[in-house]
Amino acid sequence: MTEERRNISVPNGTRDILFGEAELYDRLGRTLSSVFERAGCRRIMTPAIEFYDVFDSSGDSIPQESMFTLTDRSGRLLVLRADNTTPAARVAATRLRSALDGDSPQKLYYCQSVYRAGSGYTGRRSELFQSGVEMIGAGGVRGDLCCLTAALDALAALGPDFKLEIGHVGFFNSLASELGASPEDVRRIREYVDSKNAVSLRLLSSEAKSRLAYDKIRRLPLLYGGCEVFDEAAELAGGNKGACEALSYVRRLYDELVAAGWQDQILVDLGMVHKIDYYTGVLFTGYIDGAGEAVLRGGRYDNLVANFGMDVPAIGFAVNLSAVADTLSRSGEDEDERHPDCVIHYDDGGFAEAEKLRRQYIAEGKACEYSCFDNAAAACEYARSAGAGELIIIKNGRAEVTEL
């Protein structure tokens, strides 16, 4: 009975990551950390568990049902870190308050996982590795360009073929405000726009007076691409002040980045609305060749830090390391087997001599390990199967080296 009830597999949506793949994660993390450090960011680490209130105060941006919750000993509700931006905002508003008060933007980066409860067997992950940047106190177009260039550098560090797409949350929001729809309906429409679900948008029924507004929303899913998009978007924005402002702002960022030499990487998507909805300005999404999903997401969130008592602008993004690692390991990059340069076996009493040799090898930068077997024959067998370069047997205080 107890035997059968023991569950020794891993929970849905999690996995063990071994060897080459684990090293790949490590390498990717270090690559991005170095990109972020050169962009002037400092590393932070936040707890894997936070009070529920921290995530609750970020609005409904992260649905409650997708958070893992637990309670502490006094019964207070905790959640597994559901997102990295919210804790960074909390850190900024508490620990970094005086620096921010002195008008000094805080550029932070992290490399840690987030936990999202998925539903059923969709194969979606509950534990996602993320590496990202939050620039708190960085406002305006200079703040945006500062963060966008960090995102471009991050993508460039992952591979030669990548795209960064920019949009603006104000474009959808302004057009949606013309619909005269309930917040509930707007949320649904937002989901359709997010999934470029042109069909469901077409099927929406609209009253005659708002038909024009609905027609505009229906064109959003296809409003992506290069600079040719701006003309059509301008037509949609028409007399809507908010949409026009959002559009001309995206145009400005686009022009700046193109003029600065990023013309092959920058795209525009005015139908972009991120799932998490604490964003207030520019939005962006990054893609790399071969990945089946976006690998980078970010945007400006000027109201989030205020929820923690500090009214400062902020912008940031996260790279989905899990998606990047999947892409790179699918293209077979991690199939490297490891072989020790040297395996050492010693007879009883020979350890001191063995250790001297081992330290010498290690100091030379070689991979050198002891055999854990009792006799030389088994050690030899092990060294051969591990593909070692040489086998050293220490007998009566003397080392005997065999090339394999």
Added chain:
Amino acid sequence: MIRMALTKGRIETGALKILSRAGYDVSELDEDKKGRKLLFRLGGADIEIVLAKAADVITYVERGVCDAGVVGEDTIMECGAELYELLDLNFGKCRFALAGPSDSGDPADIAAAANRFFTGYRHRVIASKYPNVTREYFKSKGMDVEIVKIEGSVELAPLLGLADAIVDIVETGSTLKANGLEVYEDVAPISARLIVNTAAIKMKKAEFDPLIDNIAAAVKADNE
């Protein structure tokens, strides 16, 4: 290269008709030529076709091993995947409907039965092959129901007293009628859809644009 997954069977036939009208050479997939192969290349275009079961089409496109796919809205609704649903291909049309017993086919009787279903206080049991679609539908109605997943011949469930009503795909409604069931309410229209991977459509925009335009034009020509 764009790799496109088609749902085997009726949707495959319909999709090939549209592709051929859109100007692509689909001869490699002719019934008499294709044999048991599952991977094909369209003549004269850099497009590869994969044949798969409906739910797998969604998985392939969501995971990005296929860039695009043609699949019924029923499967999309049930699977709830992360992908872009770009075009209604306007064939394979039917609907999801809520159906249950009715004294007769007379509209007044049906309306009365539906009214009884929606207003009673007893907990309702719904049988369906599509538990997610069913859950979403009743959630939108603010009704708390018990859903029983059935694998085939869902019409049996109300007859056997297992369920008060069913949510199922309805084409003509004749199977329902033959079993004394009538449609209480439509849940959602269904047809074949063109779905695309969220990253591929951005990374391969130059290849995708003409394909989407050609397919959209062919669908439009079909309707006229």
